[in-house]
Amino acid sequence: MLSVHLENGAVELRRQPLPRVAQGFARIRLLAAGICSTDLELQHGYYGFSGTPGHEFVGELDDGTRVAGEINLACRHCAWCARGLGRHCPHRTVLGIVKHPGAFREFLTLPVVNLHRVPKSIPTEEAVFIEPVAAACEILDQIKIAKGTQVAVLGDGKLGLLIAQVLQAHGARVLLLGRHREKMRLVEWCGAAVEVPGKKLPRHAFPIVVDATGSSAGLRTAITMCEPRGTVVMKSTVHGLVSVDTAPAIVNEITLVGSRCGRFEPALRMLASGKVRVGNLIAEGFPLDRAPEAFRRAATKGVLKVLLHPAS
């Protein structure tokens, strides 16, 4: 079968035997996968990665059932797993990220317990977004956001656009701040306000600020915009050291919440209900054998979601 392989910055194609299916695992035929910023980081060697990436996918089982899969492969025996937090299991592997080959190949494997049936109402290409929508929904699992609460979302990348929709659907009054009016226009239908901010940002004005800028300056901006005793959600995994002026966070007693990936159930509900729309976030699709080109396209500034699908 065909599989994508990352090594020293290069995106290669390899022929491999079908994966062995261990006890408790399922073999999944790829239908579509999404290239995420993390994949681009893995390409450049973050986490010392080499191998097959890919953790946003939809596939089908041997009987034709369409499935998406949670990406953390937990041990299921430790205290974290007992608390339902296998996403933090210290023994976990992670699909396409840590010690488990990813979804950018014709067939992949995952534990059966990780799989979720994709309802008919969600088209395959949109179901690829279940994982990033789950990451957006994770915020709602971590902090309470009362209906009508003003929330500023910083960053109009893919994750920022999903977070704005998810929080607005939840009942928050979202202000999305980004640099690209044309991208932000894609989510205006949901009722979120969007703005390309000037140099002067509102100070201490929002009870909740989400940093999804992906930049090291984002956290500083978020702290400045957050009101005393407010909450800043950190969604930008920036590698290396970030310079933060912690004094205002302490003086204003701001809470900073690190937030990563989430449960699939709320994401499936959001997508199935149409409260979050992802169709217009798809930039382009490529067959697996054009993965090098797809990675280049995904790395182009301003390009939204690039999909991979098996060669037909």
Place this chain on the structure above:
Amino acid sequence: MLSVHLENGAVELRRQPLPRVAQGFARIRLLAAGICSTDLELQHGYYGFSGTPGHEFVGELDDGTRVAGEINLACRHCAWCARGLGRHCPHRTVLGIVKHPGAFREFLTLPVVNLHRVPKSIPTEEAVFIEPVAAACEILDQIKIAKGTQVAVLGDGKLGLLIAQVLQAHGARVLLLGRHREKMRLVEWCGAAVEVPGKKLPRHAFPIVVDATGSSAGLRTAITMCEPRGTVVMKSTVHGLVSVDTAPAIVNEITLVGSRCGRFEPALRMLASGKVRVGNLIAEGFPLDRAPEAFRRAATKGVLKVLLHPAS
């Protein structure tokens, strides 16, 4: 009257008229005051400060009542004040820090509503610690700490020693990590474990970690020691930018809580009950007219609380 004045790094003594007492304010004769790290920072021009510092004090009213005073002078009309959070009132002045002359003078003034009667069971010199003990107690107002929870407190400065005692008294199992065994010995009576750590600190081991190191490295260490989904309390006001590796905080979904000063009521209870002992944290006392010497002493590494009292 005699008053201490900070200007361009110098500690000066000035003669001034008695302060005017505005409507709703009380005039307070100083009995004792404490020099805090913040005062040393003000001396060196942080917040562009010049004037009379001092915010840890005990004094007496004209009728002889001993009082301590909350340091934030709130407007009492805004939304923050309505929520009982005058400590975050955007219009506030702050005793000895922001636009209200401090306690290092023979007579000071504060709004009557800021004052708390000091119970007889707390000696004057120990009552000076009400304000920093309140800052330690603030942690309990911000986060829930169940009895028996393991909490690591980083830093054996004055605040770290108070936090260790307060959290242990609350029912947590505290491990205090610092560099000075002789200082940490002062709080061992309360049951907290103390340790001078080696190079290798425990990783992802504590559900709650309090950074009271006062150093920019402290926050990074705290994040490393905190377990996934755990909480890091930021108690170190470090000026300027602090370099933080935010990725582990995000991947492990750690919550960072900025924490500053607190309500006096719980601090008074802690001191009155003897659950927090501060007598042995007093290094030395100086009369106000030897304030320059007192500031030098307070700035000496390893010296605990230096007190000022009126010239007899």
